Structure formats: structure tokens, C-alpha cells
Amino acid sequence: MTDHSGDRIALFIDGANLYSAARALNVDLDFRKLSDWFSQKGRLVRAYYYTAMVEGEEFSPIRPLVDWLDYNGFTVTTKPVKRYVDAQGHTRTKGNMDVEIAVDMLELAPHLDQIYLFSGDGDFRRLIQAVQSKGVRVSVVSTVKSQPPQIADELRRQADAFIDLNDVMTHFSKPKAPMKDGLARTLERTERPS
Template sequence: MTGRTGDRIALFIDGANLYSAARALNVDLDFRKLSDWFGQKGQLVRAYYYTAVVEGEEFSPIRPLVDWLDYNGFTVVTKPVKRFTDAHGQSRIKGNMDIEIAVDMLELTPHLDHMILFSGDGDFRRLVQAIQARGVRVTVVSTTKTQPPQIADELRRQADAFIDLADAAAHFSKPKNAAPQTLARTFERDDRP
């Protein structure tokens, strides 16, 4: 990761994209460790997590994570998924957060030195280019070590730096043999500054 000590840093996590990359690598991420690790690289100003949620369901598998992130200092941006029927008559859901990520990144550009984008979506190439033109460095976190790779080549090439999740996950993943957290531990507030 390119950067200097004291850089003002923000994390922008495309939740669905990061989940897909981590699952393809068979890695369980520890978001507390993740924010601590990037916080050591500079002054962590903000950490955003973007995800679409299914509304009206009694239980959503993403809800415990969203609640934990929100309670532990992440800015969680959600929107309801949209249901539609595809050309084959199959019911599908869609929850793209690209616009929300782009708007937040552009709005914060004057206040940051370095942005970390957790996504492999090639649609972000032009956004990264626009942010770089404003003097802010952009590091992209995804992976090339899956088949197919989780990152679009054009996004990887546009970024100032690329961190392969497969290589960095050891710094912020949960051990595979760790006992599952209890619900109380999952929602335990981290009161560290």
C-alpha cells in the first residue's frame, strides 16, 4: 500500500463484492482487525460499509454483521434490494451500491489523502481516475488468486496500489479453527479510541 504515516485514510467497503472475494478464498474476515490494520497505516478518518438488505424478512443473515459494524464505528450505508423478474421468468433480487460508494468517495476527496476501496468492480475505474485527478491516492483491495479473478484488470491497473486479499487476509481474518463467537461477544462494543 502506498502512503505516508499521518495520511488521512478512509475505507470504502463494497460489502457484496468483498463477501464474494472472501468466500472464494475461503476466508472469514474480522472487521475489527481490518480497521485496526488499516488504521496503523495512517489516520483512519472513516470506514464505510455498503450493502443492500432484504426488508420485511423476520431474519436476515446480513443483519448481525450490519448491526455489529454500526455499533463499532463503521458508517453503514444500506438500501433495500429490488425484486424483479428476468427474461426467463425467474425472480431475482438486485442491490447495487455503486452510486452510493461513488458519491461518498467524491464528497470526501477534499478531506482525505488516501482512499482504500474494497471492490473488484471494473465500473469503479473511472471513479478512481477522477479521485486521483484531485490528488488523492487510491488503493484497491480484491483478489486475482481465484478463478475467475475477483477484480477487473482495468480497475487494478488504474489504482495507485493493489492489495491482494489472499495475501493480506492473514492480518485481518479470523482463524479457521476458532470457536464461534457467542451472540454477546458479537455485539460487544469496542470502546477503544
């Protein structure tokens, strides 16, 4: 096995997608432990976290996490959730961060040896292919051990390596805190992948 301890690495975390995977596995993440664990895999150049946020609410349940990440070395990218009415007249929300992730990953790729993408979104297959063509190895972190699986098969096949979140959660999970019903519904609404 090749030693990659000197590799320049970066984490790209699709917040909504990672939240869904962790929820499907019934675990809470400890982002300090997560950052420390991946820092042991090489020289952590950057850790990005992407999420859409509901604007205009008195309290945003995702705000404390975003603030903590921002103060603790993560590069946080947010944008407002868009609300729309579907064909059946239901109000829906959309907060896709795919373009932001793709632009940042392509810009940083020439300065990296390894990328860890925390997402199961099949739309990233072509992005991974483009980054790999620049000589960067890409590992995808998601899970197939939930019902339904949280990763698209085409993304898993394109990646150089697949890390099942369920298999590594002991390294960076924390005890699941009980949530009040209103908070659980709000988080589900704001962190649901589009």
C-alpha cells in the same frame, strides 16, 4: 519509500463484492482487525460499509454484521434489495451500491490523502480516475488469486496500488465458521454482486 503514517485515509467497502472475494478465498473477515490494521497505515478518518438488504424477512443473516459495524465506528449505508423477474421468468435480486459509494468518495476526497476501495467492480475505474485527479492516492483491495479472479483488470490498472486480499488476510481473517445450508444460501443471495 515515503512515510505515509500521517496520511488521512478512508476505507470504502463494497460489502457484496468483499463477501464474494472472501468467499472465493474461503476466509471469514474480522472487521475489528481489518479496521485496526488499516489504522496503522495512517489516520483513519472514516470506514464506510455498503450493502443491500432483503426487507420483510423475519431474520436477515446480514443484520448482525451491519449492527456490529454500526456500533463499532463504521459508517454503514444500506438499501433494500430490489426483486425482478428476468426474461426467462426467474426471480432475481439486485442491490447495487455503486452510486452511494461514488457520491461518498467524491464528497470526502478533498479531506483525504489515501483511499482504500474494497471492490473488484470495473465500474469504479472512472471514479478512481476522478478521485486521483483531486490528488488522492487510491488502493484497491480484491483478489486475483481465486477462480475466477474477483477484480476487473481495468480497475486494477487504474489504481495507484493493488492489494491482493489473499496476501493480507492473515492480518484480519478469523477461522471460518461452519454455516448451515440455509444461511449460506441466504447470504449468497443477499451479498451477491449485481
